[in-house]
Amino acid sequence: MTEADHAGRRSGQPLRTLARWCRQGLRAAVLMRPDWRGLRSGPGPLLLAVVVCEIVEAVISRAFIVGDASVDWRALPTQLAVAAVLAWACWFAVPPPPEYRDARRHPPDAPTLFTLFYVQGALLVAVLDGALVPAIRSGFLDQPAHRGLAWWFWMAPVFWSVAAMIRLMLGSRAAGLGRRWLACVVVAASSVGAAWLLPNQFWYASSPPTAFQDKRLRLTQETMELQPRLLASALDAIAPQRPGVVDLYAITFAPYASEDVFMRESALVADVMANRFDAQGRTLQLVNNRATETQLPWATPLNLQRAIERVAQRMDKQEDILFIHLTSHGGADGELAAAARPMTVASVTPQALRQWLDDAGIRNRVISISACFSGSWIAPLAGDDTLVMTAADADHTSYGCGSKSTLTFFGQAMYDEQLRHTWSFEEAHAASRKLIDQRERAAGKDDGYSNPQISVGPRIRERLKALEARLAASAAR
Structure with missing residues (x-):
């Protein structure tokens, strides 16, 4: 193989790697077990996955709003808290080195599991939340006849995402089943809890960021x-x-x-x-x-x-x-x-x-x-x-x-x-x-x-x- 051939393969490697991540992320998003062979993450892929997921979520949340909107950075602590809990769960679910002896299990390491969670999350947000955009912008959910559907429209993506995260954690075959189930409980609780925290999105229909209206009573x-x-x-x-x-x-x-x-x-x-x-x-x-x-x-x-x-x-x-x-x-x-x-x-x-x-x-x-x-x-x-x-x-x-x-x-x-x-x-x-x-x-x-x-x-x-x-x-x- 000539030097030009090697250069061509090297230049195409990032695209093939990206395609492999997206393919396995899609499998995880539809509740299928991903193939961990060839997936190994590091600081670069991990950071890229997190950034892309947050960008997709920010774009979709902006699309929900008709008219002027502004950024409220108070959503950042909520997002960071979820990421921290997920990182801990991935570390907890990764087995000690002796458990890697069965090569057929192909278990991921903690960075790889964490990265695939965010790849899966970006795909789910783009598809599930993106499907809500027409219903929200058209006022469909504000109509009295459809008020009973509003809760399901908002929570169905949350439930599916949690189910996909649990399936991914259990299917990783990393640690023992007990450790994986405990990690699942922690991840599910943090994900559902984040859905109820305010503010939990970066975009709100208000002029200055301080105009965000928190409707919760102040129990001081x-x-x-x-x-x-x-x-x-x-x-x-x-x-x-x-x-x-x-x-x-x-x-x-x-x-x-x-x-x-x-x-x-x-x-x-x-x-x-x-x-x-x-x-x-x-x-x-x-x-x-x-x-x-x-x-x-x-x-x-x-x-x-x-x-x-x-x-x-x-x-x-x-x-x-x-x-x-x-x-x-x-x-x-x-x-x-x-x-x-x-x-x-x-x-x-x-x-x-x-x-x-x-x-x-x-x-x-x-x-x-x-x-x-x-x-x-x-x-x-x-x-x-x-x-x-x-x-x-x-x-x-x-x-x-x-x-x-x-x-x-x-x-x-x-x-x-x-x-x-x-x-x-x-x-x-x-x-x-x-x-x-x-x-x-x-x-x-x-x-x-x-x-x-x-x-x-x-x-x-x-x-x-x-x-x-x-x-x-x-x-x-």
Whole structure:
């Protein structure tokens, strides 16, 4: 062979090596055992694999965002922590030299195993996350009909990647099975944990990097000590009933901290009740949101129960009316979703709410539920002394509760528009149904009309007519 032939082979060697790495990385990505023969890594290939994987991930995360985006370098510690855990797991899974005696096993060394993890990761990110780009940029996952798919769209690539990592670790035949399984547990835990850390991506839809919005509550000592005082102060501030006057007491409950639309709707409804329905001093907001955690009590089931008990102590139970507005995501199982990470908050159910009202002895009730599938709340709460109105029936989603929404369609139509012109909840709800239908059609809601529901007991109707008459007479003066 001539010197030119040798030079040609040497010049093509890097491409063949790259092709071999990509071929075995692809096998690992589809849960097949790679062929470790000819794969030996060093500082150069290892660093290249890590850099390429991070570049691919950064490109895909940028493609998720429509419009302006900026880099947030606070994601770097998360990425470095995952790399450090993976490096330890590869070192742990590599056997001591005596275990290499069976040449047929062709076990990798630690740098080779680590490098193939990143080659596999780059391919998985490019294919699995890349497949999400059209769905995210088109707004497909923001549509109510597809909201149930969103979790699977985001987590399916994570689960597949973890499965591929476990398969690669077990199939490496490096250390004993026990050591490999322990390494798998550590790798899986770090990978899934990183998916929930914030920030975990370099790109965010914001102007300066400091505009990144972390929706998690800040459970500092100051906040934890302040919250009981906020609740006590809010409960103490509830004004007592006025003899001979039909008073309305109002509680708004917004337990989903991850989206600001519920905080805004809570504030809107509280304002309408206070100023339009003469409930100043008799209105209480319970909200989970980072922006209000030093101003308003948290929206937890226990706080809601305590608020109901305090209102019961201040109101005339035979004469006055308690209005409760709950706004969040809703499930087909009838639970009102709660999100207050890192704090764990239980969901509220209609059965629990009715029990709290019954235990407090509150007779006259107006309950408003702005959530998907909220029609399932009608039957458990309905009664002669109760008005229950919902943003949807039991089989359909409502609309306008996404991260880009200012108000839900129900909140906007019912409270921001109709109840500013009438004191009748029934009239406002009937008019809102028509508006919501028109707006959902115009917005392209494709899973059917949300079909807001209402149930009005005969005795609460009479109480509400007395309230309407008082408010109308007061406004005419």
